[in-house]
Amino acid sequence: LAKRGCQPQVLEAAGLAARGRDGYYDKFRNRVIIPIRDARGRIVGFGGRVLDNSTPKYLNTAETQWFNKRRLLFGLDIALKAIRKSGRAVVVEGYMDAISLHAAGFDNVVASMGTAFSQEQAKLLQRLADEVIFCYDSDSAGRKASVRAVSIAREAGLKVRIAGVPDGKDPDEYVRQHGHDAFAQVLAAAQNGIDFQIDETILQNNIANLAGKVEAVSNILPFLLECQNEIEASEHIRRLAQRLTIDEGLIAEEYRKAARRGGRQQTGQPTVIPEEKSAGIGQQAEELLLRLLLEQPQLCDECCAEVKETGFEDAVLAQLFDRLCELGTAYTTDKLNNVLDDAAQTALARILAHQLPEGDMDKLMQDCLRQMRRLRLEKEYEKHRLLADEYERSADERFLSELMESQRIKNEIKKLYGNQNK
Known part of the structure; x- marks a missing residue:
């Protein structure tokens, strides 16, 4: 690119080069390069996969005015016609998952380029399809991401199912090993989205005792509030009561209380719970605190002990905070990006876009901690x-x-x- 007249500052701004002690260097050296296109087929960024065991395994172009992972779905330019024709999209995590599935004949597959499925991506799909099937990796991170993705997709008006790849394999490995027909069966057996959320929540709680059952019900209530009508919610409550051996009426009463607190209409259709009323207040405080610490990393030491006691509700933001504290005043955006997974990289880009309010930064930090x-x-x-x-x-x-x-x-x-x- 330098031989073609591209200035190093431009390459740096595009996320292709970085400045080191000895000048600029290629960020994607020793990696297989995968072009990332927008829905119109224009290349807007790149992904790079290592050829050895070095880390990170995948590296993406840094966020630019053209490249924003929250607004892109890898492969959408190729899959668009098939998605529109079938009315269904299959969403996987990574480039290789999407590439292998297309090679096996699944033309309606796109990748969210990591486990953080966004509202913007949901809206992209909602314009093309009625249903989305998430087929993320079967590890803990992938299953947690699937739980979050169900709510985001349902809020956009999509029907949602979750496909679980057997034996803990990822879609890429599974389809290459077992072929088209076996993976088609995986998709056909995909589970209803809310059922999956309920199952996963129960697995995270010790329902052998009453306290665990109560905790499970409390964590499942937000998913029930996303049901499109009371009939659907009642059916899930009935099945949940059977699984937990709790009186159905007790769960229904807690559901009604939660609906009143959240502004749910009892006529059938739920109103969208304002972001600041759902997970928003806590997430806003956590993200604002992180934005402040990214601006003034020397403040990490002052709040580290209290944050460890209070904790982050959002595990991705907790990871971002931990890595930032480890880097301390040696922090740079590039260094931080290199030690974050895809979900945390996306969160970092979103947080950096926030504007800090003017005023006393120490007071702002205390206000965030107080809210947490x-x-x-x-x-x-x-x-x-x-x-x-x-x-x-x-x-x-x-x-x-x-x-x-x-x-x-x-x-x-x-x-x-x-x-x-x-």
């Missing part, structure tokens, strides 16, 4: 309140201790934040 503390306390309050209700209904004497604990947390919230929401 509050949400942690409110979550603890809700857990103990639900336990107290359950114990009281079953005449279990432990309801009194749970009631006292929930009241203690409620008083602490009131003392710290005033009598808001509780």
Whole structure:
């Protein structure tokens, strides 16, 4: 490119080169290069896969005004006609998954270039299809990403199913080993999206005891609120009650309480819960704190201990915070990107696009930490309140201790934040 007259500063801005001690160097050296095109077929970025065991395994072009992974789906330019014709899109994680499936004859496959499926990608597909099947890797990260993706796709108005690749293999490996017909069976057996979310949530909780059952129900309620009508929600509640051996009426009552808190219409159609009312308040505080620390990494030491106690609700943001603290004042965007997975890289690009409000940065940091503390306390309050209700209904004497604990947390919230929401 230099021989063709491209200036190194332009290559750096395009994410193809980086500046080192000895000048500019090729960021994609020793990698197989995969062009990334937009829906119109224009090359807007590149992905590179290593040929050895070095890390990161995949490297993408840095975010530019042309290349934004949240707004792109790899292979959409080729798959567009097949998706529109079939009314269905299959979404996989990586380039090689999509390439191998197209080679095997699955023309309606696109890749989200990592596990972070976005609202923008959902809207792209919603214009072309009625249904989306997610076929992410079967590892823990892939399954968690599938849980999140179901909600995002359903919010866009898509029907959603989840295809699980047997034996923990990824789609690329499976289709090359077993062929077209075997993978077609995988897609045909894809599970309903909400059923998958419920199953995964139950797996994350110890439902052998009552506390685990209560926690599972609390975590499943947001998925039930995404149902398009009360009939669908009631069916999921009935099956959930059978699985957890909990009275169906108790779960239905908690569902109604959650619906009232979230603004759900009882006439059938749910209203979209405002972002700041769902996971938004906590995520806004977490992202704003990270944006501040990216601007002033020296503040990491001041808040590290408190953040470890409070924790991040979002695991991707938690990873970003940990890596940032490890780099400390030696942090640069390139160094940070090199130690993040795809989901965290996407989050980093989104956070860097935020504008910091003017004013006292120390006060801003404390406000973010204060909001994170509050949400942690409110979550603890809700857990103990639900336990107290359950114990009281079953005449279990432990309801009194749970009631006292929930009241203690409620008083602490009131003392710290005033009598808001509780």
